[in-house]
Amino acid sequence: MLELLKLRIDGFGVGESSINIWTQNGHLRYSYDRSPLDTDPGIIVKVPESIADNFLDKLQEIHVYRWKDHYERTAADNRKQSPLMDAHWSLIYKELGCETLAFTGDGAYPKNWDKFIDLVTGLVNESHAVHLNGLSHLDIVFHETRTLKGYDYVNQCHVKKAIPYSETLTIDRREGVLRYTQVPNDHTSVKHEYNVPEIIDHLLGNCERYFHDFENKSYNHIDPGKPVISVRLIYQNGKTAGFKRTYDRFGVPDDWRELLVDLHETMSFFGLYGPIFDERLYRHGLKKGELIYLSVSDTEGKSYYYRTLDEDLNIGDLVIIPAKNVTKKKIAIISEIVYCTKENVPKPLEETGFIIGKYYESDSDSCFDGHDPEDYDFYDDFDDDDF
Numbered sequence: 150m151l152e153l154l155k156l157r158i159d160g161f162g163v164g165e166s167s168i169n170i171w172t173q174n175g176h177l178r179y180s181y182d183r184s185p186l187d188t189d190p191g192i193i194v195k196v197p198e199s200i201a202d203n204f205l206d207k208l209q210e211i212h213v214y215r216w217k218d219h220y221e222r223t224a225a226d227n228r229k230q231s232p233l234m235d236a237h238w239s240l241i242y243k244e245l246g247c248e249t250l251a252f253t254g255d256g257a258y259p260k261n262w263d264k265f266i267d268l269v270t271g272l273v274n275e276s277h278a279v280h281l282n283g284l285s286h287l288d289i290v291f292h293e294t295r296t297l298k299g300y301d302y303v304n305q306c307h308v309k310k311a312i313p314y315s316e317t318l319t320i321d322r323r324e325g326v327l328r329y330t331q332v333p334n335d336h337t338s339v340k341h342e343y344n345v346p347e348i349i350d351h352l353l354g355n356c357e358r359y360f361h362d363f364e365n366k367s368y369n370h371i372d373p374g375k376p377v378i379s380v381r382l383i384y385q386n387g388k389t390a391g392f393k394r395t396y397d398r399f400g401v402p403d404d405w406r407e408l409l410v411d412l413h414e415t416m417s418f419f420g421l422y423g424p425i426f427d428e429r430l431y432r433h434g435l436k437k438g439e440l441i442y443l444s445v446s447d448t449e450g451k452s453y454y455y456r457t458l459d460e461d462l463n464i465g466d467l468v469i470i471p472a473k474n475v476t477k478k479k480i481a482i483i484s485e486i487v488y489c490t491k492e493n494v495p496k497p498l499e500e501t502g503f504i505i506g507k508y509y510e511s512d513s514d515s516c517f518d519g520h521d522p523e524d525y526d527f528y529d530d531f532d533d534d535d536f
Contacts, residue, residue: 151205153249156269157182168269172245175522176404177201179272192351193411195358196276197403205273211261212267213242213250220254284353285323286383291316291332291396291426293376316426318412320356322385325349329416329425352415357382359408360390376430396426398434398488405431417449439488443504444482444494445470452484454496455504462486467508480508 150172157167167182175518177196196204236256243249252259257266293314301308312334319328325346331339345352360382376396383389402408406428413425435441441460445450445468456469462468465485472479488496494501 151177151208152243152245152247153241153243156238157240158236158238159277168273170269170272170362172205173407175405176407177204184226192348193355193414194273194276194351195355195407195411196272197358200272200275207268209441211265212245213252213265214238214244214314216252217258218252220252220257220259222256240399246414283384283386284357284382285321285385286381287318287320287356288379288381289318289426290379290381291376292379293427295428318425320349320352322349322353327352327412327416329421341421343416345415345419348415352412355411356408359402359404376427378431396430398431398436400434401431412475433460435488437491440491440494440498442487442489442501443468443483444485444487444495445504446484447479447481453481454501456501457504459504459507462507469505469508471502471505478505 151170152172154170155167156170159166168179169182170177170179172178176198178193179196180193196337238254238258240252241249242252295312295314297310297312299308299310300306313332314334315332317328317330317332320326321328325344327343327345327349329341333339335419359441377393378396378401379391379393381389381391407429409424409426413421416425441457443457443462444452444453445455447470453470455468462483464486466483468483470479470481489495491498
């Protein structure tokens with residue numbers, strides 16, 4: 150299955166053009182590389198599932214991996230009056246679990262090049278053809294209650310206070326505006342407003358694809374103790390739809406992260422720093438039949454896959470992993486959390502061990518199970534000044 154395809158063509162009398170096609174969490178995307186002179190953000194298009202499946206099936210029939218590394222124009226080619234003669238092209242191609250391949254050509258092409266180009270062109274044309282354009286307005290609202298801890302110097306005691314926190318993202322076709330607001334407490338609000346009428350059609354069309362039929366999917370109930378996400382959709386024909394869900398893997402679409410990346414890239418192009426809609430929360434929730442794999446990095450920069458049963462771990466947490474020396478253990482940091490089934494594990498099940506547990510810097514006794522902390526490789530790599 151395709152993981153990445155990057156095609157660049159320089160010629161045809163129109164200069165250089167390139168397209169990137171990739172799969173992410175089983176979903177197909179494509180985008181064009183931006184010129185340094187572009188004043189608009191890059192656009193990522195989510196490909197409808199039926200079009201994506203057809204494209205991937207036909208791409209397998211082309212057998213790109215059998216192409217030669219380089220194609221050079223011959224004297225016989227020079228005698229042909231083809232408009233493609235002056236074009237230089239390059240292709241980076243990678244399938245899941247395989248090495249990355251690179252191909253180039255100067256006015257010469259593989260035998261099935263035309264079929265390949267037609268397939269790529271068809272992907273773009275078909276995706277645009279089903280661009281829904283039905284949304285007029287979109288609201289995404291996130292609510293959470295956060296606990297702040299502090300010390301009351303007047304009464305000389307430790308205190309806790311529950312603070313309501315919210316984020317709201319609005320896209321409106323009539324106004325041509327994308328608006329993002331954070332309310333971190335009762336006294337403060339931060340608003341970012343982007344007047345983007347030239348890309349509002351794309352933004353709403355892409356968002357509609359993410360939520361298409363999602364409100365009809367079954368959902369049991371909302372846990373009142375968890376953060377909540379609410380979505381409201383208003384269509385140009387007057388139809389409205391919406392839902393309110395727990396902000397976890399059960400409550401949001403499977404490709405929720407891709408939606409947030411699309412929106413965040415647009416906003417960061419115009420000036421936004423930091424994440425939106427805390428991803429540490431929505432990445433939790435083990436579904437039936439799934440396993441949790443952690444990609445962790447040790448202090449030497451080496452990466453490993455381990456399993457865990459702990460659903461509360463986050464990216465950036467420190468965990469304890471076995472070391473080769475059975476008398477020691479190692480500390481590693483989580484760089485990725487993968488929920489997967491036995492059929493699509495990133496490392497064979499029988500070759501993947503479990504982490505020992507989470508590392509708590511403030512509670513060395515529970516972390517080290519009665520062992521001296523110097524028994525851990527983590528401490529071999531740092532000086533006292535590093536802490």
